[in-house]
Every structure is written in C-alpha cells, then in structure tokens.
Amino acid sequence: MRSVETVLALVAMATVVATFAKRLRVPAPSLLVVAGVVVGLLPGVPxxxxxxxxxxLVVLPPLLFAAGEELPWRDLRTVWRPVSILSVGLVLASAVAVGLVVVAITPMSLGVGLVLGAVLASTDPVAVTALGRRLSLPPRLQALVQAESLFNDATSLLVFRVAVSITVVGGAVSWGRTALDVVVLAVGGALAGAVVAVGVAVVRRRTEDPVLESVISLLTPYAAFVLAESVHTSGVTAVVVASVVLGTLAPRLTGAQGRLQQGAVYETVIFLLESVVFALIGLQLPALIREQTATGVMWPLYALAVTVTLLLVRVLWVFPLSALQQRRSGASRPSWQVPAVVSWAGARGVVPLAAALTIPATLPYRELVLLLTIAVIVITLVVQGFTLAPLVRRAGVALTPADVRTEEIMARRSLAQAGLGHLDDLADLEAAPTVVVEGLRRSWLARLHRIETDIESTEDSMSxxxxxxxxxxxxxxxxELHRLFGVGRISDATRRRIQRTLDLEDAGLEER
Structure with a gap:
C-alpha cells in the first residue's frame, strides 16, 4: 500500500511541477529532480x-522506445560516423578517466572506479530527449546528440559487465571473450529488436482498431527488451533498434485514427513514467546522503570530481573531432557553437540509474558507488538542464520561430498544390462527378489562399x-450540439462522435 501511495504522490507532485516548469520555461526533468531532493529532505518523509x-523492466523500455521513435532514419544516416566514434571511443575514454580519478581521490580500487565510470560513461537518451524537446535544434544536430545517447549504452554496458566481473569475481580479462561479448550484446540485441519490429509491423498492418494499435505499441518495447535479455543480449539495444525501425515504418502502418489515439496514449504514459523516475532520482539522494554522511565519507568532493571529469573528457573529445570534420568539409576556421552544444548536451539520467541498481551487493563500496551515481545524475540534470537552453541561444544554432514557421508554411502550400493537381487529374479523367470536384476545388483554393495570406502578412493578422x-x-x-442532446433529439453516442470531430478541427487550429 505504501508503494501505491508513493507513486500517486509522485504523480501529483510531477503534475504540479510540470505546470510550473512550462510557465517558467525550464526543463521539467531538471525541476522534477530538484523537487524530489527538496521533498526527500523534509522531516518525516520515508x-x-x-x-x-x-x-x-517497467520504466526504461517505453522511455527508450519513445526516444528512438523520435529519431528519423534519414537524419540518422547523416550522422552515423560521428555517432559511432562517440558511442565507442568517448564511452571508453570516460570510463577509464573516471576510474583513474576515483583511484586518486577515494579509497576505492581501480576495479570499483571502472564500474562507476562504466555506469556514468554513456549519456542518457531519456534525459537528453526530454531536455531537447523544448529546443529548436537543427535536424542534424538534434539527430547527433539523440543518436549518440541511444547507441552508446551497448558499449557502456559491456565495460560495466567486464569491470564487475574483474572486481567481484576476480577474473582476468580475455580479449577473445570480450570481443564475443561485443558481438552478443550489440549484434544480438540489434537482431532481437529487428525481429520484434518485423513481427509488430506485420501485426499492426493488419490491425485497424485504434485501441488495439495503442496496446500493441505499448507492449512493443517490453517485448523487445524481454526477448533480448532472455537470450543474454542487450535489451537496451533491442528497444532502440525496434523503435527506430517502427518509427520509420509508422506512417505506412497506422491510419489517422490510430495515430491520434497512439499519440494521446503514449504522451500520457511517457509523462507519467518520466515524472515518476526523475522525481525518484531526487528522492533517493537525501537518504543515501544520510547513510554516507554517518560514515564520514567526503562524497560531495567525489561527486564533483567525477562530474568535472566527465565534462572535461567530453569537451576534449568532441572539440577536436568537430574541428577535424570541419576541416575536411573545407571550413577555413573551426566554429565553437556546435561542439559546445554537443559537449553540454551529455546529461545522465535513467540508464545510469538502472545500471547502478544492478551492481551486485558483494561489490566493495557499493552504496558509495550508488550515491555518486545518483549525485552525478542530479548535478548534470540540474546544471546542464537549466543552462543548455541559454547556451543554445548564445551559440545561435537553434532554429528561429520564423524559420520553423516558414518551413511549415512551405510544406502546407506544397500539400495544397498537390491536392489541387490531383483534382485536375480527376476532372480530366472524369473519375468523379463535376459537382464534387468543383466543391473540393473551391475548398482547396480557399486553403491555399489562407496559406498565401500567412506568407504575405508579416503581422499574421489575417491568419x-x-x-x-x-x-x-x-x-x-x-x-447547438449540447442543445440537441439536452432536448433528447440525439443520443449520447452521436454527441460524442460529433464532439470528437469538432475537437479535432479545433486542435488543428491551435497547432497552426
């Protein structure tokens, strides 16, 4: 019963915090973590x-799936080279650097330091996606930071397993075994995700009920994760691959009603899960602090040193890589804006927390490792979360509202012209009655006129x-609909159907 009360309290708190975050124009995950820490410090809070x-198993798969679905395959193909370098090289460098720093300033051994470094080496796709939703980054830059956070978990998980094996079991490193683990984790997880994606695509193509489509969509990340973990591969990789594949195929798998239903359901589920998990991260920190403070451990210094190490390694890795790419592209002088944003967009979150919680109880200093993990997560979410948007504005890499509006108007105009062209074809072939074609032509011409008015009016007054x-x-x-229902001239079912149609039209006006 206490668990149910805790979840309900977290959801209520998250709703209030998210409301204030939107009004204050700050990222909700960062504010949720701060609220969780504050609540955890109150007396009497268990x-x-x-x-x-x-x-x-419960929280991570749907959050990863939602983040992967937002990554277009077209944009992913353009950034696969830097993503590959960051997902492997930067993760290894970060893990080793943290391990060396931990040995230098803490009583922990190199093995334990590598475990901590492996846990924190990869950026978190859930946190990065949640922080990036409110930033109008260019497609290539958005794809770069998002794809890196999605695909660097396999490397981090591999280093984590090797470090745990050395530290807990006391085994020696076998490079042959390590190479096999790479294949099993990465390739096996990718295959498991692809199998689930193909199976789900076949089922969804034959499903027309929006409710069933929503249920299938919610079950998909769990199916990919469980299948991959059951064959001892990377469940995270499986979920990411399945999400990217299905996100690419989604327009051909789901109709308009299904997309509306899935969008509403998934947005609600993701909001609840993100709210609970980020609040839990903040709530856990005070209890762990009290336990470690009693032992006299200098955990704040350790957490700060690990955070600074991760940031410095990322900067020292990203800036030279960006300069090399800019030189290859013919740039006369490397710019700082894009590498600065990429370097600062490396927040940690749910994935490091999940890895830290699986550390065996026999690992020396396990509680300190868990405390440092959560402390670094909180620091990056708060510091980078609150300062990423000002950095993006200072760098000038974000798309302006005028750019976004111009692109949308161009697309709407192209769609309207395509519709008019199709009506001309129908009229030439006499494939539809003239009265129908002319009625639709007048409607589409009016639509095109409104779009052209948007373009020509700088004040947007006509629109x-x-x-x-x-x-x-x-x-x-x-x-009038409510009046007809009130006097008994229409049934409740008819009222609900017409109400939905009116609401959809009103929502379309709101989006425009």
Missing part, C-alpha cells in the same frame, strides 16, 4: 528504495482573424 526491476472567427463558429456548433 526513504524510497527503488528495485532494479522497476527501473530496468489570426481567420482562426478567431472559425473557432467562434466551432463554439456555436458545440452549443
């Missing part, structure tokens, strides 16, 4: 213990007036 199964008048018409129709 200590929260999170089991590995809750994070790894705003059109939306205002049209929304007032929808309000009149809603009032």
């Amino acid at each position: 200590a929260v213990q999170v089991t590995p199964e809750i994070v790894s 705003a007036t059109y939306r205002t008048v049209r929304r007032s018409l929808l309000a009149v129709e809603r009032d």
Whole structure:
C-alpha cells in the first residue's frame, strides 16, 4: 500500500511541477529532480528504495522506445560516423578517466572506479530527449546528440559487465571473450529488436482498431527488451533498434485514427513514467546522503570530481573531432557553437540509474558507488538542464520561430498544390462527378489562399482573424450540439462522435 501511495504522490507532485516548469520555461526533468531532493529532505518523509526491476523492466523500455521513435532514419544516416566514434571511443575514454580519478581521490580500487565510470560513461537518451524537446535544434544536430545517447549504452554496458566481473569475481580479462561479448550484446540485441519490429509491423498492418494499435505499441518495447535479455543480449539495444525501425515504418502502418489515439496514449504514459523516475532520482539522494554522511565519507568532493571529469573528457573529445570534420568539409576556421552544444548536451539520467541498481551487493563500496551515481545524475540534470537552453541561444544554432514557421508554411502550400493537381487529374479523367470536384476545388483554393495570406502578412493578422472567427463558429456548433442532446433529439453516442470531430478541427487550429 505504501508503494501505491508513493507513486500517486509522485504523480501529483510531477503534475504540479510540470505546470510550473512550462510557465517558467525550464526543463521539467531538471525541476522534477530538484523537487524530489527538496521533498526527500523534509522531516518525516520515508526513504524510497527503488528495485532494479522497476527501473530496468517497467520504466526504461517505453522511455527508450519513445526516444528512438523520435529519431528519423534519414537524419540518422547523416550522422552515423560521428555517432559511432562517440558511442565507442568517448564511452571508453570516460570510463577509464573516471576510474583513474576515483583511484586518486577515494579509497576505492581501480576495479570499483571502472564500474562507476562504466555506469556514468554513456549519456542518457531519456534525459537528453526530454531536455531537447523544448529546443529548436537543427535536424542534424538534434539527430547527433539523440543518436549518440541511444547507441552508446551497448558499449557502456559491456565495460560495466567486464569491470564487475574483474572486481567481484576476480577474473582476468580475455580479449577473445570480450570481443564475443561485443558481438552478443550489440549484434544480438540489434537482431532481437529487428525481429520484434518485423513481427509488430506485420501485426499492426493488419490491425485497424485504434485501441488495439495503442496496446500493441505499448507492449512493443517490453517485448523487445524481454526477448533480448532472455537470450543474454542487450535489451537496451533491442528497444532502440525496434523503435527506430517502427518509427520509420509508422506512417505506412497506422491510419489517422490510430495515430491520434497512439499519440494521446503514449504522451500520457511517457509523462507519467518520466515524472515518476526523475522525481525518484531526487528522492533517493537525501537518504543515501544520510547513510554516507554517518560514515564520514567526503562524497560531495567525489561527486564533483567525477562530474568535472566527465565534462572535461567530453569537451576534449568532441572539440577536436568537430574541428577535424570541419576541416575536411573545407571550413577555413573551426566554429565553437556546435561542439559546445554537443559537449553540454551529455546529461545522465535513467540508464545510469538502472545500471547502478544492478551492481551486485558483494561489490566493495557499493552504496558509495550508488550515491555518486545518483549525485552525478542530479548535478548534470540540474546544471546542464537549466543552462543548455541559454547556451543554445548564445551559440545561435537553434532554429528561429520564423524559420520553423516558414518551413511549415512551405510544406502546407506544397500539400495544397498537390491536392489541387490531383483534382485536375480527376476532372480530366472524369473519375468523379463535376459537382464534387468543383466543391473540393473551391475548398482547396480557399486553403491555399489562407496559406498565401500567412506568407504575405508579416503581422499574421489575417491568419489570426481567420482562426478567431472559425473557432467562434466551432463554439456555436458545440452549443447547438449540447442543445440537441439536452432536448433528447440525439443520443449520447452521436454527441460524442460529433464532439470528437469538432475537437479535432479545433486542435488543428491551435497547432497552426
């Protein structure tokens, strides 16, 4: 019962915090972590213990799947080379650097330091995606930071398993065995994810019920994760591969009703899971601090040193790589803006937490490793989360609202012209009655006129007036719909169907 009360309290707190985050224009994950820490410091608040199964199996798969679905295959192909270098080289360099720093300043051994370094070496796709949603980054830059955070977990997990094996079991490193582990984890996980994606695509192609499609979509990340883990491969890689494949195929698998249903359901689920997990991260920190403070450990110094090490290694890795790429592309003088944003977009989050919770109890200094992991997660989410948007604005790499609006208007105009061209073809072939074609032509010409008005009007007054008048018409129709239902002339089912149609049209006006 206490667990249910805790979850409900976290959801309620997250709803309030998310509301204030939107009003304050700050990232919700960062504010949720701060709120969790504050609540955890209040007297009388019970200590929260999170089991590995809750994070790894319940929370992580759908969050990874949602992050992967937002990564277009077209953009991923353009950044695969730097992503490969960052996902392997930077992870290894970060793990080794943290291990050396831990040996130098803490009582922990090199093996334990490598375990901590492997846990924190990879950026977190959930945190990076959540922080990046509110930033209008160019497609290539967004794809780079998001793809790196999605694909560097296999390397981090491999280093983590090797470090745990050396430290806990006391085994020697076998390069042949390590190479085999790379193949099994990465390639095996990718194959498992591809198998699940193909199977789900076949099922969804034959499903027309939006509710069933939503259920299948919610079950997909769990199916990929469980299948991969059951054959001892990377469940994280399987979920990422399945999400990218299905995200690419989604327009051909789902109809309009299914997309609307899935969008509403998934946004709600992701909000709840992100809210709970980021709040839990903040709540866990005070209890761990009290335990370590009693032993006299200088954990704040350790956490700060590890965080600075991760940031310095990332900067020293990203800037030379960016300069080399810019020189190859013919740039006369390397710019700092893009590498600065990439370097600062390396927040840690749910994936490091899931890995830290699976550390065996026999590992020396396990509680200190868990405390440092959560402390570094909190520091990066707060510091980088609150300062990433100002850095993006200072660097000038974000798309301006005018750029976004111009691209959208161009697309809408192209769509309207394509529709008019299709009507001309229907009229030439006499494939539809003339009255139908002409009626639709007038409607599409009016749509094209509104788009052209958006382009020509710098003040957007005509477009705003059109939306205002049209929304007032929808309000009149809603009032009439409620009147008809109130006097008993229509059933509740009819009222709900028409209400949904009016709401969809109103939502379309809001998006525009």
